[in-house]
Amino acid sequence: MEITLDKHSANQASIKIKLTEADYQPKVDAKLKDYAKKANIRGFRPGKAPVSMVKNMYGTSILVEEINGILGESLNSYLKEQTFRVLGDPLPVENVEDSIDWKTQKDFDFEYKIGFVENFELPLDKNIKATKYSIKVDDKLVEETIENLKSQYGNSTNPETAEAGDNVYGDLAAAETSFNKAVSLDLTKITKKLAGKFIGQGKDAVIEFEAKDVKKGQWEEAFGLSAEEAEAVQGALTFTIKNVNRTEEAELNQEFFDKIFGPDQVKTEEEFTAKVKETLQGNYDKESKVFTEEELKKVLVDNANLDLPEAFLKEWLFKANEGKVTVEDVEKEFPIYAKQLIWSLVSNELAKAHDIKAEHEDVIAKTKEMIREQFAASGLGSQMEDSMDMFVDNYLKGEEGQNYMNMLTSVQNEKVLSFVQDKIDLEEKDISIDEFKELLEN
Template structure:
């Protein structure tokens, strides 16, 4: 047997395997003799059929099976000896007009495409710069949140005369485009000038305005129209009021406190404000942690300069998902796949180089944390703690064990990113929520 490697680019190569009769025939003969001992062929007692007859009946299929086994074992062993990291799976080269004659052919040549990466290098020290973002929850955000909570928990009424901030229910009619629809208009989400036309009016009032008075995005956000509906509206508009909906803000009392945080968690307005701020800060701490880590991933990726075998990977993805995806699907989704694969390679490299390992106990702890967060959002957290082990076990066994592997990978990523932050020069930067939103939009 001969195996050779032909690198034709920095990250793609061709593996050539040559087999001669001595490589496979002894195993084929042994398998046929074993078949002969067990074969039940008409006209012969069990196990007494001649080997030559068994060979005529099963020889080709046994030959194909043994050669495929030899190819698989040899290819895997050869690849394990290489220093580079194989991506995907080797792809057999499909040759045109070159069919194999299994009956007479003695020597066989096979070729496989492979994609790989090598020499991943990420020197981590204090020369490596990073930023740890911290979002500051200020009084403005706290007050806005409290007002929203009061509005959401308030009582709904239907006043006779409208005011700023009301929702106006009625019939929208764009005569030029022939569009009509019954909508609920949120006055807080249109311009003050246009909202002025809807304040101080009563049921059955008809408000006239022009489509150009509605700014970009307000048809969808304020009127609840789809993008397609909004795109066709132009010219003069009439709005016939059918009802006025208003939510009276809830009072800052114990009933309101209990509704938001549960019975007797807070008992005074001061405690309520402090609890809102604490909750907001906790939420934004998690968001800033995720953002910090994503920015670090970008920096690490740029530093590692991993060059993926894009052409090979696209072909492999198409073949591996044959019938499920098209070339267009692969091309469209490849940037996302490439980003995830690159980070996986970097994370595994850093974990190996620095002996970072995800332990079973870490997987259990992280899964419990995830489940607690899910239950907390439904208000059932404290009630489910006694059954936590059962929930964890059921989740990790789900998807035929894939959930466990995904969580194991997640734990490793957490540990790798924690190590990176401890090792590099990480500067803390406090930002406002508005600055954070600007960063997200970039």
């Protein structure tokens, strides 16, 4: 057997494998004899058919099977010996096998395309600069949150007439386009001038106004119309009130405190305000951690400066998912795939270089944390703790074990990022909620 490597570029190559009869014939002969011992051929007792007859009947299929086995094993062994990292799977060069005469040919030549990246190192030192963001919850956000909670948990009433801040339900009609639809209008989401026409009005009142009185975006946000419906609303309009809905704010009392945080968790307004701030800060700490880690990934990926074999990977992705995706799908999704692939290479390199390992116990702990958060969000909380081990086991066995591998990768990434932050020049920066939103938009 002869295997040769021909590098076409810095990240793509072809591998040629030449097989002679001596490479495969012993295995083919052994398989033919084994078939002959088991074959049940008409006219012969079981296992007594001549090997020559078995060869005529099954020889070609056995030959193809054994050569494919030799190719797969040899190719894998050869690639493991190389210093570069193979990406995807080797792709057979098309039309090579189509030209083979399996009946008479003795020597065979096969060719495969591969994509790879050379081994690389990513030194961690103060030359790598990144920012660790910390979102600070201010008193304004706490006050806004409490006001929203008071409205959310308040009592709903249907007063006789509308006031500022109410919702009015009724029929919106445009005579010019024959548009008519029952809608719920939030008076806080239209202009004060237009909202003033509804103030003091009650059931069966008809409010007249012009489509131009409604600002861009308010048709969707305040009236709940689709973009298509908003285009149909033109000229003179009427709104016939059918009902007025008002939410009276909840009082800051023990009943309200218990609804938000559970029985007797807080007992005074001061404790409630502090608990709201603590909860908000905890939530934003998680968000800032995720954001910081994503930004750090970008920095590490940029510093790795890896050049992917883009053409090869696109071809491999298309063929590996043949029938499920189009060439256009691959082109569209490739930038996302490429970023994830480079980060995976970087994370694995750093884990290997610094002996960072994701242990089984880490996977269990992280899975428990995830499940607890899901329970808390659904209101089940600590009452499910006794069955936690069962939930963890069921989840990690899901998707034929892929959930476990995904969690293992997630743990490794977290450990790598934590390790990196201690080695590089990491600037800590406090930001407000508004500044954080700006960062997300950019």
